[in-house]
Amino acid sequence: MAKTILVACGTGIATSTMVAVTLAEALKERGIVVDTRQCLAAEISSQLNGVDLIVSTTPVPGDLGVPVIQTLAFLTGIGKEEVLQEIVSHLQ
Numbered sequence: 321m322a323k324t325i326l327v328a329c330g331t332g333i334a335t336s337t338m339v340a341v342t343l344a345e346a347l348k349e350r351g352i353v354v355d356t357r358q359c360l361a362a363e364i365s366s367q368l369n370g371v372d373l374i375v376s377t378t379p380v381p382g383d384l385g386v387p388v389i390q391t392l393a394f395l396t397g398i399g400k401e402e403v404l405q406e407i408v409s410h411l412q
Contacts, residue, residue, distance in 0.1 A: 322355045323352070323353075323354050323355070324354065324357065324371050325340075325343065325355070325356050325357075325372065325375055326357050326371045326374045326375070326386075327356055327374075327376070328361045328374060328376040328377070329376070330378050331360065332360035332363065333358075336359070339375060340357075343356065347407070347411075350404075354411070364380050364384065368385070368386060372387075372410075373389070374388045375388075375389050375407065377391070377394075389407060391403045
């Protein structure tokens with residue numbers, strides 16, 4: 321069964337789309353199938369239904385009841401492998 325990752329950024333358009341695509345491809349290479357959804361960081365609280373993990377490029381509200389990884393690694397490439405490993409550990 322696929323895990324669901326909510327990808328959030330400041331506008332919910334370009335950055336989150338790029339992160340979602342890059343993330344899905346990288347996880348597929350590791351044998352993990354995910355469904356990604358995108359939203360504005362301000363919309364996270366209303367988008368949590370069925371979400372297993374949140375990946376955000378911007379700060380998000382406190383305790384959401386779902387693991388949150390805030391990172392720019394998918395935009396910069398810096399630390400990308402470490403973040404991917406952290407994501408994999410949350411999804412397993």
